[in-house]
């Protein structure tokens with residue numbers, strides 16, 4: 001008995017030590033690129049929904065151009081040793097009291113207080129962790145196939161629940177429930193022209209109407225992912 005326990009315990013301990021060593025090594029390295037991070041990071045989801053429409057940032061895979069590229073904004077500071085806590089403070093100050101638009105961004109005002117309280121803490125610490133960090137790149141999406149990546153990079157999960165993508169948003173309908181009742185063309189319309197038809201019970205909540213910018217091939221991958229991952233396979237009737 002005891003000997004068989006021993007033979008199990010020893011490899012386990014070795015594995016754990018291995019993990020600890022790996023973790024410690026990870027902390028000390030100065031060039032840990034690429035840095036991907038977590039998809040279900042709350043700050044990342046909030047950033048995608050509230051900030052990414054105007055700001056480019058590699059880790060968020062956001063492409064907004066109405067405001068400055070946040071990697072570019074903080075890269076130089078980081079290089080000379082600006083601390084994450086300092087960046088966090090700058091982000092918070094900007095969100096609470098946006099600077100009036102400068103030459104580069106005429107006519108665009110960043111609205112004040114887009115996020116507050118805990119949400120602001122989460123967004124600010126998220127930006128502080130990744131903006132301007134060399135090697136920062138979007139994390140690989142949960143779920144399989146290219147459509148999962150499209151789902152994740154467009155922040156669908158911040159508003160929708162979809163088990164296959166590991167998302168638990170509640171602002172919009174639960175996609176595991178509604179997708180099986182929709183045809184592919186209905187799904188497409190719901191994404192690219194959300195005001196055309198409103199989901200039952202959500203008549204007064206808006207889905208952003210910016211997804212008509214998703215390239216056609218990505219849109220098809222996204223729809224295939226939604227259909228296959230909710231088991232509605234043959235889009236029959």
Ligand code: HEC
Pocket residue numbers: 047050051052053054055066067068073090091094095099100101102103105108109110111114115123124127
């Ligand atoms: C409607 C577009 C818009 C949205 C949404 C928006 N911003 Fe901005 N943001 C801007 C503009 C425009 C500027 C540039 C202001 C200026 O000219 O100094 C800016 C500036 C910034 C800066 C300063 C960058 C620098 O160069 O110092 C930070 C940080 C920032 N925004 C973070 C955020 C965060 C975080 C969010 C989401 C909570 C957000 N922004 C949402 C438009 C936006």
Ligand code: HEC
Pocket residue numbers: 049151154155156157158159160171172173178187190191194195197198199200202203205206207208211222
């Ligand atoms: C900011 C929140 C938000 C984001 C981001 C968002 N949605 Fe929605 N979505 C909603 C809301 C709210 C509704 C219900 C109102 C409506 O039908 O337009 C909705 C409706 C839908 C519907 C129709 C459901 C039905 O029963 O008719 C589909 C499908 C859908 N969304 C898919 C997506 C996909 C895919 C993405 C990413 C490309 C996405 N949504 C991004 C909030 C969001």
